[in-house]
Amino acid sequence: xxxxxxxxxxxxxxxxxxxxxxxxxxxxxxxxxxxxxxxxxxxxxxxxxxxxxxxxxxxxxxxxxxxxxxxxxxxxxxxxxxxxxxxxxxxxxxxxxxxxxxxxxxxxxxxxxxxxxxxxxxxxxxxxxxxxxxxxxxxxxxxxxxxxxxxxxxxxxxx
Amino acid sequence: xxxxxxxxxxxxxxxxxxxxxxxxxxxxxxxxxxxxxxxxxxxxxxxxxxxxxxxxxxxxxxxxxxxxxxxxxxxxxxxxxxxxxxxxxxxxxxxxxxxxxxxxxxxxxxxxxxxxxxxxxxxxxxxxxxxxxxxxxxxxxxxxxxxxxxxxxxxxxxxxxxxxxxxxxxxxxxxxxxxxxxxxxxxxxxxxxxxxxxxxxxxxxxxxxxxxxxxxxxxxxxxxxxxxxxxxxxxxxxxxxxxxxxxxxxxxxxxxxxxxxxxxxxxxxxxxxxxxxxxxxxxxxxxxxxxxxxxxxxxxxxxxxxxxxxxxxxxxxxxxxxxxxxxxxxxxxxxxxxxxxxxxxxxxxxxxxxxxxxxxxxxxxxxxxxxxxxxxxxxxxxxxxxxxxxxxxxxxxxxxxxxxxxxxxxxxxxxxxxxxxxxxxxxxxxxxxxxxxxxxxxxxxxxxxxxxxxxxxxxxxxxxxxxxxxxxxxxxxxxxxxxxxxxxxxxxxxxxxx
Numbered sequence: 001x002x003x004x005x006x007x008x009x010x011x012x013x014x015x016x017x018x019x020x021x022x023x024x025x026x027x028x029x030x031x032x033x034x035x036x037x038x039x040x041x042x043x044x045x046x047x048x049x050x051x052x053x054x055x056x057x058x059x060x061x062x063x064x065x066x067x068x069x070x071x072x073x074x075x076x077x078x079x080x081x082x083x084x085x086x087x088x089x090x091x092x093x094x095x096x097x098x099x100x101x102x103x104x105x106x107x108x109x110x111x112x113x114x115x116x117x118x119x120x121x122x123x124x125x126x127x128x129x130x131x132x133x134x135x136x137x138x139x140x141x142x143x144x145x146x147x148x149x150x151x152x153x154x155x156x157x158x159x
Numbered sequence: 160x161x162x163x164x165x166x167x168x169x170x171x172x173x174x175x176x177x178x179x180x181x182x183x184x185x186x187x188x189x190x191x192x193x194x195x196x197x198x199x200x201x202x203x204x205x206x207x208x209x210x211x212x213x214x215x216x217x218x219x220x221x222x223x224x225x226x227x228x229x230x231x232x233x234x235x236x237x238x239x240x241x242x243x244x245x246x247x248x249x250x251x252x253x254x255x256x257x258x259x260x261x262x263x264x265x266x267x268x269x270x271x272x273x274x275x276x277x278x279x280x281x282x283x284x285x286x287x288x289x290x291x292x293x294x295x296x297x298x299x300x301x302x303x304x305x306x307x308x309x310x311x312x313x314x315x316x317x318x319x320x321x322x323x324x325x326x327x328x329x330x331x332x333x334x335x336x337x338x339x340x341x342x343x344x345x346x347x348x349x350x351x352x353x354x355x356x357x358x359x360x361x362x363x364x365x366x367x368x369x370x371x372x373x374x375x376x377x378x379x380x381x382x383x384x385x386x387x388x389x390x391x392x393x394x395x396x397x398x399x400x401x402x403x404x405x406x407x408x409x410x411x412x413x414x415x416x417x418x419x420x421x422x423x424x425x426x427x428x429x430x431x432x433x434x435x436x437x438x439x440x441x442x443x444x445x446x447x448x449x450x451x452x453x454x455x456x457x458x459x460x461x462x463x464x465x466x467x468x469x470x471x472x473x474x475x476x477x478x479x480x481x482x483x484x485x486x487x488x489x490x491x492x493x494x495x496x497x498x499x500x501x502x503x504x505x506x507x508x509x510x511x512x513x514x515x516x517x518x519x520x521x522x523x524x525x526x527x528x529x530x531x532x533x534x535x536x537x538x539x540x541x542x543x544x545x546x547x548x549x550x551x552x553x554x555x556x557x558x559x560x561x562x563x564x565x566x567x568x569x570x571x572x573x574x575x576x577x578x579x580x581x582x583x584x585x586x587x588x589x590x591x592x593x594x595x596x597x598x599x600x601x602x603x604x605x606x607x608x609x610x611x612x613x614x615x616x617x618x619x620x621x622x623x624x625x626x627x628x629x630x631x632x633x634x635x636x637x638x639x640x641x642x643x644x645x646x647x648x649x650x651x652x653x654x655x656x657x
């Protein structure tokens with residue numbers, strides 16, 4: 001069995017995901033309230049309220065608590081001299097190997113929510129594929145971007 | 160180096176007009192049929208015939224713009240660059256260094272042939288858009304095309320002569336002097352088979368239509384009212400016949416199109432380039448530099464596999480157009496001849512059959528997920544069409560057999576720096592991937608996979624500006640690990656991992 005990649009993503013990433021989950025839940029809650037109001041005015045059966053409540057609660061549990069947690073637990077990465085290894089996935093665990101020689105460029109990006117938490121995502125592009133590490137502390141991301149681009153330049157194409 | 164500026168052949172103007180017309184044909188037809196055929200009877204001729212007048216004006220406008228486009232287009236050679244100037248309202252200039260030009264692809268359309276002209280597409284390594292090649296010379300004489308080739312070759316030689324790269328110089332010059340060596344031609348018989356089986360799905364579908372038309376007689380319409388039954392039976396037959404004829408027509412069309420486009424298909428080796436020529440009405444000549452080839456795949460669809468035929472497809476990096484990505488190297492070839500022909504083009508390729516099969520533990524993954532969509536569909540069919548809906552239960556064994564077939568077909572092999580992956584969707588694909596061409600590799604595992612110690616492995620290859628992914632599904636986990644380790648650059652790094 002291969003050893004897992006050693007590095008984890010920032011713990012604040014978990015909080016950001018929870019925040020995303022809360023936003024999604026809030027949207028769903030609005031829909032549910034809408035359905036509830038309609039049911040009230042048109043005198044719908046009681047189980048409409050039940051379904052709406054259960055759906056919102058279940059969604060909240062999954063998207064605010066469980067999924068971010070599992071996803072965060074799974075997310076690992078490792079940047080070695082000659083390759084980058086990623087592991088992530090909620091239901092399907094994916095392990096990706098990207099050789100340094102294949103790296104074309106590295107980008108970091110930061111949305112408003114990520115910026116608030118001083119986080120950045122880093123995207124590694126090869127000629128064909130893109131791979132994103134979703135949440136790293138900004139300084140760490142900048143440092144990693146620099147390191148990868150240096151390593152990618154140094155690496156010699158074997159074979 | 161000449162500072163002469165060259166123009167395209169005047170036929171360009173006509174080709175441009177036809178091209179615009181082709182794009183406009185639908186709106187024009189709508190315009191004519193919506194208005195033109197109706198007699199408005201307003202008494203004013205310019206209102207009655209408004210659509211024709213608009214049509215006529217448009218035609219003139221197209222014609223004039225076509226001529227201006229042609230007049231404005233110029234190309235010339237300067238400082239080892241191909242320079243192009245064009246544009247109707249805005250003058251655009253494009254300079255392409257000879258070094259970056261990967262290949263010149265020629266097309267001879269129906270309008271080109273009698274005048275001995277060619278359309279030249281200039282392909283560079285990294286084209287910026289999928290649709291367009293870096294530059295396109297719509298129509299120039301064959302001599303002019305030769306001149307471009309010579310100009311490029313001369314410039315490359317000149318460049319090589321200055322910085323002396325030991326040893327390489329002599330070798331590469333030698334290569335350029337080599338003659339085109341024919342590797343593969345499609346025989347008349349093979350062309351016919353290719354054309355007729357290309358619409359393979361059409362044949363199957365029309366077969367199904369015949370079956371359906373028979374089936375209608377088995378349905379016990381006596382249960383229903385006589386008249387309704389007669390009507391339905393009649394209608395059913397009509398529909399079945401129309402559908403059948405429709406399929407036959409589509410199939411016939413696809414046969415004809417395949418026949419025309421693959422007529423006199425041949426592959427030749429010219430130094431470091433593969434040169435593919437084909438076509439009857441439109442003659443095409445495409446050049447693929449060998450070092451741009453990313454993967455070689457043997458594709459066998461079930462119908463052709465039955466008769467021992469296969470196709471070979473290569474993926475090429477860069478280059479514009481859909482053709483730049485996936486290229487039919489051998490559209491149809493006897494399975495027994497694949498290896499010898501491939502060996503000539505790619506001497507480094509290790510063409511052994513992949514022998515590592517998958518474990519029986521992974522078998523059920525090939526069909527189990529399908530039950531998810533099958534259960535509700537079958538349930539609904541049984542519920543709504545009660546007695547005959549039960550026939551839908553046949554889907555289950557069909558899917559299982561199909562899954563087992565896929566499982567049985569899958570295989571892989573590592574030999575030196577090459578990974579061979581065999582997998583089946585419907586067609587069986589055998590992909591030969593050089594380690595240095597694999598952009599990234601991924602191992603996927605879900606919870607159930609983990610319990611059974613199996614994993615799915617995917618290798619990504621650059622194909623045009625997109626990706627081609629080769630998969631081996633549900634293989635032994637430890638073997639997937641082994642392939643990942645093989646893919647890793649440095650074995651010594653692994654010691655430091657922990």
